[in-house]
Amino acid sequence: MYIDSTGARWFKGNLHTHTTNSDGRISPEDCVALFRKNGYDFLSLTDHWKLSETRIHENGMLLLSGTEYDFGRTVQEGIYHIVGIGYRGDPGVTRQDTPQNCIDKIHAAGGLADLAHPAWSMNSLDQLLPLRDVDYTEIFNSTSDLPRNCRPYSGETVDLLAARGIFWKTAAVDDCHWYEGDECRSFIWVRAEDCTEEAILSTMRRGDFYSSQGPRMSVTFDADAGIVSVDCPPEDDVKTAVYFTDTAWTGHRSDNAAGDAPLTHGEFALTGRETFVRVEVVDRAGRYAWGQTVKVKEG
Ligand SMILES: [Zn+2]
Ligand SMILES: [Zn+2]
Helix, strand or coil: CEECCCCCEEEEEECCECCCCCCCCCCHHHHHHHHHHCCCCEEECCCECCCECCEECCCCCEEECEEEEEECCCCCCCCEEEEEECCCCCCCCCCCCCHHHHHHHHHHCCCEEEECCHHHHCCCHHHHCCCCCCCEEEEEEHHHCCCCCCCCECHHHHHHHHCCCCCCEEEEECCECCCCCCCCCCEEEEECCCCCHHHHHHHHHHCCEEEECCCCCEEEEECCCCEEEEECCHHHCEEEEEEEECCCCCCCCEEECCCCCCCCEEEEECCCCCCEEEEEEEECCCCEEECCCEECCCC
């Protein structure tokens, strides 16, 4: 948890985790202990087709219920991995369900539905556009990165969807399986009064959270002035801020630190042609933070 310059509290969590309950390499107990030791406030154990329960662990960690469901075997037919978190009871998803039924059942059980790692799944827009009510998708998935995998980053999918008016929220997750570098790496910061199930889920529904591997940031959008700003604490040593939009060409798309000084403030002036904007920052160690996509105007 950290407290920002306005006094708001931000809690740290990972919402996609595997253990020996499916194909992860360490036990649920060891997993919870590892994340707690690394400063996490909440965690969801999301083993394949195995339910986990919402509870407070004796070490203080808030555990949110979670499961990963998968449908489809080939890129051509569509591979859909859907992570449900924060549900009550058993959503009752079966292998005969469609991806949309799965999402609907997670919602009926009071949970949030995550369309996991679209870049790793090689989801096309044709496969994603028919889906309704996806709560968030994974802008970065640690275990999809090197050394065992590729395509960890789904920012392009997020942008292509936004350009078509689909604004799913975004979360970075570890999806850790092997615990040799895919753990405690990519996470979300959620703004809430307290780290309770109710507070975390309701804030996530509002979208008052962002993703990070280290750097902290605050993004503000002044609609009247047409300016998006980002502020980062100097101790986080941010090097570059990048502004993603649906204008393919723009004269200014990034702000960079001057010399060795950290970048603490960046601004992007909209040209009037953008329908959305989102901000990423990267620190000198190469760790990213990703803000939510902001809808600027109707496309
Ligand atoms: Zn998956
Ligand atoms: Zn997974």
